[in-house]
Amino acid sequence: MKHLLSIDDLGADGIEEVLRLTASFVEVSSRAIPKVPALRGKTVVSLFFEDSTRTRLSFETAARRLSADTMNFAVASSSVKKGESLRDTVETVEAMGIDALVVRHGSAGVPQQVASWIDASVINAGDGWHEHPTQALLDCYTIRTELDRPFDSLHVGIVGDVKHSRVARSDVLALTALGARVTLVAPGTLLPPSLEGWPVEVAHDLDEVLPKLDVAYLLRMQLERQEDGLVPSLREYSACYGLDIARARRLPEHALVMHPGPMNRGVEITADVAALPRTVITRQVANGVAVRMAVLFLLLGSGVVA
Amino acid sequence: MAERERRHTSPTGGVFIARSKVLSDADVQRALTRLAHEIIERNHGLDGVVLMGLQTGGVWLARRLADLLHRIDPAAEVPVTTLDVAFYRDDIGLRPVLPEAVTDIPLDLTGRTVVLVDDVLFTGRTIRAALQALHDYGRPRAVQLAVMIDRGHRELPIRPDYVGKNLPTRRDEVVDVSEDGVVLGDLVPKGAGPKGPGSKGLVR
Numbered sequence: 001m002k003h004l005l006s007i008d009d010l011g012a013d014g015i016e017e018v019l020r021l022t023a024s025f026v027e028v029s030s031r032a033i034p035k036v037p038a039l040r041g042k043t044v045v046s047l048f049f050e051d052s053t054r055t056r057l058s059f060e061t062a063a064r065r066l067s068a069d070t071m072n073f074a075v076a077s078s079s080v081k082k083g084e085s086l087r088d089t090v091e092t093v094e095a096m097g098i099d100a101l102v103v104r105h106g107s108a109g110v111p112q113q114v115a116s117w118i119d120a121s122v123i124n125a126g127d128g129w130h131e132h133p134t135q136a137l138l139d140c141y142t143i144r145t146e147l148d149r150p151f152d153s154l155h156v157g158i159v160g161d162v163k164h165s166r167v168a169r170s171d172v173l174a175l176t177a178l179g180a181r182v183t184l185v186a187p188g189t190l191l192p193p194s195l196e197g198w199p200v201e202v203a204h205d206l207d208e209v210l211p212k213l214d215v216a217y218l219l220r221m222q223l224e225r226q227e228d229g230l231v232p233s234l235r236e237y238s239a240c241y242g243l244d245i246a247r248a249r250r251l252p253e254h255a256l257v258m259h260p261g262p263m264n265r266g267v268e269i270t271a272d273v274a275a276l277p278r279t280v281i282t283r284q285v286a287n288g289v290a291v292r293m294a295v296l297f298l299l300l301g302s303g304v305v306a
Numbered sequence: 307m308a309e310r311e312r313r314h315t316s317p318t319g320g321v322f323i324a325r326s327k328v329l330s331d332a333d334v335q336r337a338l339t340r341l342a343h344e345i346i347e348r349n350h351g352l353d354g355v356v357l358m359g360l361q362t363g364g365v366w367l368a369r370r371l372a373d374l375l376h377r378i379d380p381a382a383e384v385p386v387t388t389l390d391v392a393f394y395r396d397d398i399g400l401r402p403v404l405p406e407a408v409t410d411i412p413l414d415l416t417g418r419t420v421v422l423v424d425d426v427l428f429t430g431r432t433i434r435a436a437l438q439a440l441h442d443y444g445r446p447r448a449v450q451l452a453v454m455i456d457r458g459h460r461e462l463p464i465r466p467d468y469v470g471k472n473l474p475t476r477r478d479e480v481v482d483v484s485e486d487g488v489v490l491g492d493l494v495p496k497g498a499g500p501k502g503p504g505s506k507g508l509v510r
Contacts, residue, residue, distance in 0.1 A: 023408045
């Protein structure tokens with residue numbers, strides 16, 4: 001496999017392969033010296049046109065634990081500000097001699113476009129409302145290791161702003177590919193205009209769905225989009241779709257609470273729910289490093305052509 | 307893919323055709339018993355000895371050796387660890403390299419005597435990778451190497467401390483070691499393509 005642009009590139013077998021490989025990198029990460037020489041001499045560049053904390057740090061940590069060199073492209077202080085085009089920017093970075101480009105951009109499809117311009121591997125670290133494949137992979141890995149049940153017996157509820165969420169898109173693709181049942185829980189205004197072709201169910205009443213879930217996956221309420229008037233007010237949104245401690249009690253004993261971060265405490269999740277043992281948000285972050293090591297190794301090191 | 311199946315399938319597609327049986331299952335058991343005695347003799351007992359099976363072919367051998375050691379010296383506790391060297395190989399990028407299993411080393415190796423266990427010693431590159439990997443888990447007092455088959459063709463200055471059997475081979479032959487015995491054979495590529503180079507990775 002050359003690029004990771006969409007979960008569709010992997011298919012169910014590819015996802016399984018990444019998850020299998022991730023277990024090896026979790027072991028590496030648990031060691032006193034969490035580093036292997038597998039990608040010595042490779043250079044991985046992160047090219048982030050949008051803000052990010054965990055994804056960028058996670059990819060850089062992953063690359064370093066594989067002994068790859070990392071370069072970080074800070075768009076704010078680059079020639080992009082002088083008006084250099086995306087294509088020129090990417091070709092300039094590639095001319096430095098790089099092996100992989102980790103791309104985040106506010107517009108859907110940019111990673112695909114970049115991949116068509118250059119020879120290096122391209123990894124989509126989030127493009128607009130489209131996809132965020134490594135987030136979905138780390139979510140699947142977390143669900144598998146925390147619940148230890150087959151995916152085809154699991155029911156995952158994805159709650160909140162599905163419309164603007166690339167995480168939701170990638171998670172729906174990955175979870176359904178592995179056989180899980182997925183229900184989107186959101187007000188109509190926060191669902192995509194069309195769900196045709198999505199193998200999901202839709203519900204509007206969170207309280208009714210919660211007792212049936214194995215995983216409650218809360219999406220970040222995109223506060224920067226509040227002007228659009230999609231919900232009457234944040235308070236009303238929280239009252240209907242926020243997970244507070246009373247709602248969390250409606251979940252089955254074993255069920256997990258997940259969130260891709262960054263959390264809006266008091267909006268989609270309350271602080272006391274975030275602190276529950278069943279809430280595995282920090283484990284998602286920890287697994288993220290191992291999953292990204294697996295993806296980088298598959299693309300740059302394994303020599304496996306999928 | 308099942309372990310045995312994986313070892314018999316080359317990344318380029320090929321089938322293992324058995325030619326001659328070199329050791330029977332009883333021969334393998336006798337060789338292991340001798341190796342167990344040699345390990346105790348060389349180390350003046352089993353104090354601080356840790357067995358480390360290399361994934362995947364060395365793991366069952368390490369477990370069998372541990373059983374035999376326990377039978378000879380019931381008081382001794384010899385831990386069995388497993389190591390997958392995939393991320394330390396020197397041919398990453400030259401051929402498909404993927405770990406087959408998760409490394410399991412739940413103890414500090416510093417000051418221990420580590421006995422690496424593998425089924426077939428060939429070029430020595432797997433052992434080189436294992437030595438490098440060990441380095442990341444501590445500083446053993448000594449590292450020794452036990453193999454069921456030494457088939458020659460070394461490409462690095464590595465020699466085993468304990469050998470089940472020295473087996474002269476051609477480079478392109480394939481040696482299969484299992485509990486049923488040791489079989490020498492060939493890897494026949496699927497279709498009419500040229501014969502692929504014998505790869506240690508398949509053979510182990």
